[in-house]
Amino acid sequence: MLTIGDKQFHSRLFLGTGKYPDFDTQKEAVDVSETEVLTFSVRRMNIFEPSQPNFLEKLDVEKYSLLPNTAGAKTAEEAVRTAKLAKASGLCDMIKVEVIGCDKTLLPDPVETLKATEELVKEGFTVLPYTSDDVVLAQRLADAGAHAIMPGASPIGSGQGIINPLNLSLIIEQANVPVIVDAGIGSPNDVTAAMELGADGILLNTAVSAAAHPVKMAEAMKLAVQAGRLGYEAGRIPKKRYATASSPMEGISV
Numbered sequence: 258m259l260t261i262g263d264k265q266f267h268s269r270l271f272l273g274t275g276k277y278p279d280f281d282t283q284k285e286a287v288d289v290s291e292t293e294v295l296t297f298s299v300r301r302m303n304i305f306e307p308s309q310p311n312f313l314e315k316l317d318v319e320k321y322s323l324l325p326n327t328a329g330a331k332t333a334e335e336a337v338r339t340a341k342l343a344k345a346s347g348l349c350d351m352i353k354v355e356v357i358g359c360d361k362t363l364l365p366d367p368v369e370t371l372k373a374t375e376e377l378v379k380e381g382f383t384v385l386p387y388t389s390d391d392v393v394l395a396q397r398l399a400d401a402g403a404h405a406i407m408p409g410a411s412p413i414g415s416g417q418g419i420i421n422p423l424n425l426s427l428i429i430e431q432a433n434v435p436v437i438v439d440a441g442i443g444s445p446n447d448v449t450a451a452m453e454l455g456a457d458g459i460l461l462n463t464a465v466s467a468a469a470h471p472v473k474m475a476e477a478m479k480l481a482v483q484a485g486r487l488g489y490e491a492g493r494i495p496k497k498r499y500a501t502a503s504s505p506m507e508g509i510s511v
């Protein structure tokens with residue numbers, strides 16, 4: 258079981274809802290993934306304009322924990338305002354703090370992310386900040402009261418997978434809150450690698466929504482999370498420099 262704040266989850270896969278070819282595919286992929294947490298951009302939700310398109314319209318949002326994100330915010334102040342808007346709309350079980358510091362890389366602004374996290378924790382939100390793979394910053398966010406931390410594997414939408422496994426493993430080793438690897442995942446292989454490092458969960462979007470077959474990829478990601486977690490719990494063998502026979506001959510007389 259994964260526990261974040263006062264919520265418990267069987268599934269360790271968090272799924273984004275954007276960029277699907279159509280809403281039927283989005284629903285099928287979400288169903289097949291067996292995710293319990295959906296994330297979406299508050300700014301894209303037309304929250305108080307029911308006449309405008311609702312891109313979650315095919316999903317039974319009651320069934321999920323909702324993790325709206327503050328995408329589009331460039332300052333802590335904007336992120337806090339967006340979070341409050343999400344809460345006022347009733348579409349907010351937890352909040353993903355996303356404060357972007359660079360339009361080209363979409364990497365988070367560390368200073369503003371920390372400020373927004375501090376403020377939203379004070380306001381009583383369950384706060385999950387999207388952060389870079391900076392080990393010290395991850396610790397500062399946890400110290401500020403973040404309920405989970407979400408280091409990026411690589412830039413959002415890049416599909417580059419885990420660029421810095423050392424940093425990710427250090428973040429995981431020192432964290433006293435769950436670590437959800439978020440952004441940049443390209444394939445199931447990236448997911449199992451992150452889970453085998455000991456990540457508590459994965460948040461991904463583009464790898465599924467932009468896959469040639471989003472529904473098949475959603476299933477592959479679900480299985481990858483499960484396989485990676487099981488492998489982590491099982492404990493892998495240490496790597497050795499030289500061979501060791503698989504069928505030892507010691508004690509055999511003939």
Ligand SMILES: CC(=O)[C@@H](O)[C@H](O)COP(=O)(O)O
Nearest residue numbers: 273413414440441461462463
């Ligand atoms: C939907 C969402 O929150 C994204 O901003 C998230 O970071 C996922 O990134 P990928 O699309 O790279 O999986």
